[in-house]
Amino acid sequence: MKKLKLILPILASLLILVHCKEEKPTAESLHGTITFVRGTVEVNNAKATIGIQVKANDTINVKEKSTAVIQFSNSAMVTVEANTTLSIEKLLVGADGKPNIELTQERGSTFNKIMPGEAEYNIHTPTITAGVRGTSFTVAMKDDKSASIKLFRGKVAVKKSPKLDTTPEGGSEAVPDSEAAQEEEIILTAGNKIEVTGEEESLADVKIEEMQIAEIESLEKLDEIAFVPEKNLDQIETAKPDEIEAILEEIPEVVPDEIEAVMIQVEEQKEEEAKAEVKQITLDDLRRTHGQLSKVITKSGKVYIGAFKQKAGNMEIITTKGKRIIPSSTVAKVEPY
Numbered sequence: 008m009k010k011l012k013l014i015l016p017i018l019a020s021l022l023i024l025v026h027c028k029e030e031k032p033t034a035e036s037l038h039g040t041i042t043f044v045r046g047t048v049e050v051n052n053a054k055a056t057i058g059i060q061v062k063a064n065d066t067i068n069v070k071e072k073s074t075a076v077i078q079f080s081n082s083a084m085v086t087v088e089a090n091t092t093l094s095i096e097k098l099l100v101g102a103d104g105k106p107n108i109e110l111t112q113e114r115g116s117t118f119n120k121i122m123p124g125e126a127e128y129n130i131h132t133p134t135i136t137a138g139v140r141g142t143s144f145t146v147a148m149k150d151d152k153s154a155s156i157k158l159f160r161g162k163v164a165v166k167k168s169p170k171l172d173t174t175p176e177g178g179s180e181a182v183p184d185s186e187a188a189q190e191e192e193i194i195l196t197a198g199n200k201i202e203v204t205g206e207e208e209s210l211a212d213v214k215i216e217e218m219q220i221a222e223i224e225s226l227e228k229l230d231e232i233a234f235v236p237e238k239n240l241d242q243i244e245t246a247k248p249d250e251i252e253a254i255l256e257e258i259p260e261v262v263p264d265e266i267e268a269v270m271i272q273v274e275e276q277k278e279e280e281a282k283a284e285v286k287q288i289t290l291d292d293l294r295r296t297h298g299q300l301s302k303v304i305t306k307s308g309k310v311y312i313g314a315f316k317q318k319a320g321n322m323e324i325i326t327t328k329g330k331r332i333i334p335s336s337t338v339a340k341v342e343p344y
Contacts, residue, residue, distance in 0.1 A: 037062075037079075037080075037098050037099055037100055037106060038060045038061060038062045038079075038098065039060065039061045039062075039077045039078060039079045039095070039098065040058065040059070040060055040061075040077065040078050040235075040240050040243065040244055041055055041056070041057055041058065041059045041060075041061065041075055041076070041077055042057060042076050042077070042078045042084075042235045042240075042243070042261045043057065043074070043075065043076035043232075043261040043262050044056060044057055044073075044074075044075050045073055045074045045075075045262075045267070046069075046070060046071075046072050046073025046074065046089070047069075047070035047071075047073050048067065048068070048069050048070070048073055048074075048075040048087075049067070049068040049069075049070075050065055050066070050067055050068075051065055051066055052068070055067070055075065056248065056251075057243060057251050057255070058243040058244050058246060058251055060244060061077060061095060062095065062098060063095050063096070063097060063098045063099070064094075064095065064096075065094070065095050066092065066093070066094045066095075067087055067091075067092070067093045067094075067095075068091075068092050069087045069088065069089060069090070069091045069092075069093075069115070070089070070090070071089055071090055072089055072271075072274065073089050074086065074087065074088055074089065074262075074267075074270055075087045076232060076261055076262065078234060078235060078240065079098070079106055079108055079126065080106060080237060080240075081122065081125070081234055081236075081237055082105065082106045082108075082121070082122055082125035082126035083106065083108055083119070083120065083121040083122065083125065083126045083128055084119075084120050084232065084234060085110065085117050085118070085119050085120075086117060086118040086119075086120075086229060086232055086270075087115070087117055088115060088116040088117065088118070088270070088273070088274065089115070089116075089274050090114070090115045091112070091114060091115025091116055091117060092112070092113040092114050092115060093110055093111070093112050093113070093115075093117065094110065094111045094113065095108075095109075095110055096109040096110060096111050096131070097109035101127060105124075105125060105126050105127065106125075106126040106127070107126070107127045108126055108127070108128045108129070109128075109129045109130075109131070110129070110130045110131070111130075111131045111132075112130055112131065112132050112146055112148065113132075113133075113148075114148055114150075115147075115148060116145060116146065116147040116148070116277075117130070117145065117146050118143070118144075118145050118226070118229045118232075119137075119139070119142075119143065119144055119145070119146065120142075120143045120229075120230060120232065121139055121140065121141055121142055121143075121161075122141060123140070123141030123161070124140065124141055125141070126140070127140060128140070130146055131168055132146065132148055132152075132154040132168060133148075133152045133154075133168055133205070134148075134152055134153060134154040134167070134168055134203050134204070134205045135154050135156070135165050135166065135167060135168055135203050136165070136166045136167075136168050137156055137163045137164070137165055138163070138164045138166070139161065139162070139163050139164070140161075141161050142158065142159075142160055142161025142162060142163055143158075143159040143160040143161065143226065143229075143230045144156055144157060144158040144159060144160075144161075144163055144195075144226075145157045145159075145226065145229075152205055153202060153203065153204040153205060154202070154203055155200060155201065155202040155203075156195060156200060156201055157200040157218055157222060157226060158195050158196065158197055158198070158199055158200065159197060159198075159223065159226035159227065159229075159230055160197050160230065161197060162194055162195065162196055162197070163194070163195045164192050164193075164194055164195075165192060165193045165194075165195055165201065165203075165210065166191065166192045166210075167191065167203070167207075167210060191209065191210050191211070192210065193210050193213065193215065195215065198217060198218055198223065199215050199216065199217055199218065200215075200216055200217075200218050200222070201213050201214070201215050201216070214307065214308065214309065215307070216305075216307055216309055217305075217307060217333075217334075217337055219331065219332050219333055219334075220321060220332060220334060221332055225269055225273060228265070228266050228269040229266065229269070229270070231263070231266055232261060232262055232266060233259050233260065233261050233262075235258060235261060236258065239254060239257070239258050242254050243255075288327050289327060290312065290327060292327075293313055293314060293325065293326075293327065296314075297313075297314035297325060298314070299314075299343065300312060300313055300314055300343075300344040301313070301314070301315055301341050301342065301343060301344055302341070302342050302343070302344040303315055303322065303324055303333075303338060303341050304338070304339050304340050304341070304342075305333065305337045305338055305339060306337055306338070306339045307337070311324045311326055311331055311333075312326060312327075312344050313325045313326035313327070313331075315341070317335065318332075320334060320335055320336070321333065321334055321335060322334075322335050322338060
């Protein structure tokens, strides 16, 4: 009888521990939800529709002229643009009860929106890693693996990603940088952008530039993409395909028509830039078309060579890489070229 009295409290304690473990949030209990789809979107090579859940280790492929929006509760969302591959590396609840989200962008472009203080969010590319808490920014990659970040709101800490080396088996593995290189970071502030090609030995070699007005306006529109209220997220996830449209009609549009028009315009601009890179005009071509060329130097040290004209408070410069629009207030001097 005495032994039984001793055993019962122990059993009760074990049951309490098991119960507590069951209630503790786990990585498997956290997921993202696709709230918008245009065109062809795949999750793990299967067609994705609104309401599909995405979890750790999933890969999202957004095809040509397509877009997807993925929402992580009411803490963060990522707009995955055309021709983009995105993998979810980590998706769990942190010790503070907030989402800990880690993504890898293998190619393409994303717009990332994180509510202040609501989540820890990191996005990796082969070139750089961006770590944020409360911000809105784009990450864009080129075929040569160079990566650029444009920051609309908040701050972003940018670090170099570990270099990859090919293994004998045909895969790749990280090659450790020096300790100093691993710790080095750039703090990017709102209204600025950077591009890292991977050839830089140090992030100190990377110039921080001011965004053009057109770039800021484009990001401002993307920042208006709406969060779906959590109660409606639950409805979307459990609804049948023919019920989702009725649910969406009861809530604000995730991507209104005017914002989608901006997204399509950005895609078309990228296509034009890609074509221009294939068949790029020369300075001689510009001289034949526009006459005398000039060198425009900004206060940040950026140099543009081409034909320019003043338009309102901006300067339009026709360069070998297309038209560039910069605020006149950012120009330090203009001299003949």
